[in-house]
Amino acid sequence: MARCFRTGGLAAPNKGAFYRSREEGLVIKEPGGRLRVGLIWPGPYETGMASLGFLAVYALLNNNPKVAAERFFQPKPGEKVLSIETQSPLGAFDLLGASLTLENDYWIFLEILAVGRINPERAARLKDPLVFAGGVGVWANPWPIVPFADLILAGEAEEQWPIILSHYLDPYFSQETKESQLKILEAKVPGALAPGLWPNEVLQGLVPLAKPVRPAILGWPPNDNLPAVSPILTPHTEFGYRRLVEISRGCPHGCRFCLAGVLYRPSRPWPLASVLKALGFAGSPTGDPTGTSTQTNREPVGLVSPAVADHPEIESILESLLAAGREVSVSSLRLSALTQSLAQRLMAGGAKGLAVAPEAGTARLRAVINKALTEGEILEACGFLASAGIRRLKLYFMLGLPLETDEDLLGVALLAGKIRQNLKAGSFAPRLVVSAANFCPKPQTPFEGVGLLTEAELYRKGELLKKNLTKVGGIEVRLDPPIWSLVQSLLARGGHQSGDLVRSLREFQGRVRPALKKYLALTGVKAGKNTLPPVLTEPWPEDKYKPWRIIDVAAGADFLAQEERLAKEARMSPPCPTSGFCGRCEACATRRNKDTQS
Secondary structure, eight states: OOOOGGGTOSOOTTHHHHHHTTOBSOOOOOOTTSEEEEEEOSSOHHHHTTOHHHHHHHHHHHTSTTEEEEEEOOOOTTOOOOOTTTOOOGGGSSEEEEEOOSTTHHHHHHHHHHHTTOOSOGGGOSSSOEEEEESHHHHHOOGGGTTTOSEEEOBOGGGTHHHHHHHHTSTTGGGSOHHHHHHHHHHHSTTEEOGGGSOHHHHTTSSOOSSOBOOBOOOSSOTTOOOOBOSOBOSSSTTOSOEEEEOEESOSSOOTTOSHHHHTOSOEEOOHHHHHHHTTEESOTTOOTTOEESOSSOOOEEEEOTTGGGOTTHHHHHHHHHHTTOOEEESOBOGGGOOHHHHHHHHHTTOOEEEEEEEOSSHHHHHHTTOOOOHHHHHHHHHHHHHHTOSEEEEEEEESOTTOOHHHHHHHHHHHHHHHHHHHTSSSOOEEEEEEEEOOOOTTSTTTTOOOOOHHHHHHHHHHHHHHHHHHOSEEEEEOOHHHHHHHHHHHTOOTTHHHHHHHHHHTTTOHHHHHHHHHHHTTOOOOTTSSOHHHHSOOOTTSOOGGGGBOOTTOHHHHHHHHHHHHTTOOOOOOOSSSOOOSSSHHHHHHHHHHHO
């Protein structure tokens, strides 16, 4: 007998019907006479429905009565690729759009296209719908997806999709050839790249693109726009029936390994009134916290931001939600911004656990990465959480950071031990989890030129960390596999040949070791015992062109170089202001221009 899909078995004859029956807020449109857009999430339903960015684009499209957007997710082996809403195939849509956040998404994206009978290779597609790709991954470096996407979108979707729709809804646009449509979109949509129009010399990596592309940036303040809110609720995510809402965009702190602190500059908190309005509150026009919620079911709320506690009105947001009887959870929390009052409000809002990120075990290494946290601040904040009754605390650290020593790794164990002692002083004995992700140099960040560590060195560091955390006792330890981190780094900074690595990963269904071996053989690079040759473990040469400079990020290359110099000196830089213009990077000037134009 076939096993039930709910338990992860093999039989799922009607996956769309299964999920639809449990969704709240779903509206299915009749496709006739509407522009049909298929949105692809390169992963299972459970992760896609937890992505506010993916859901925000879905809502943006369906808010237009002339558009019918439907969702596609990674199928299980043997399943067909059909939309959740109407069980339609990919080929039934006018255009397809994929949200690609992580490097592992790329090969899954190709697999979804292939299983859905759309040729993954851009050059081989004739009558198929145009395929668009956006998301943080391709925003930072489009090259790994260049052979597969007709249009690549770098930047914030709110500035791009309304323009795309305006063209597609023009009856004359549909009469144009695909090449003409792409020329129009590349010229009119900010942050758009149409690689099929590029000269062969560019595609082969012989010459750079004539002019780098500046990503689309949402103007601020965003006129009548409201923060993104999840339009559909489902129990089949880690959040359950919880309404997610974005409370700020970007992070003010600029950790030097992090993409969010660069791509989304400047930091932009949504006003209290906008957050409450997006969640269905009625009250004074200014969003006075004394307003009441129009939601009668008291649905729980999840606050989404790279830096929730840094929102200048976070206390008022929590006060309003708790007064309306809403449970509240947060996506992440910066320890230096945590107060006793904020900790108590979060626990009162129903939060059982939180995730925080000290990132490094010593003050010196935190200065290198620009993580402005003292040990005292970390321990004090954990004390606040303990006294507020936290049940589970997850600590994020990075392994293999630039200038890291074994002493820094020992510092992680010492810090975790002190945090554990602080938590024991609370009313409960909370569960403590230490998660150490391997550092991967990301393009468009101050650490973009750092050489890769070998698999053997990453493994050694991980074992050293685990051994010392085990000595502390009472701590669950989670480490990333080193081999995948190397592949992730190669894709993150890949050039014109990186599409071959994506193809190889798809061929081996995500098994990284054989995929990496084949890719290195294709590129003529011989790997040694430690997987990677010296040419990949050395810093990026200063005179070598960085292929990801095809994207001209808003912060500017000079800012990245300045931050790199400060890192080598273990010096920190100030955070991005939540208002005004500090002038440290070019992003503020970009925002000022947008405001002036509006």
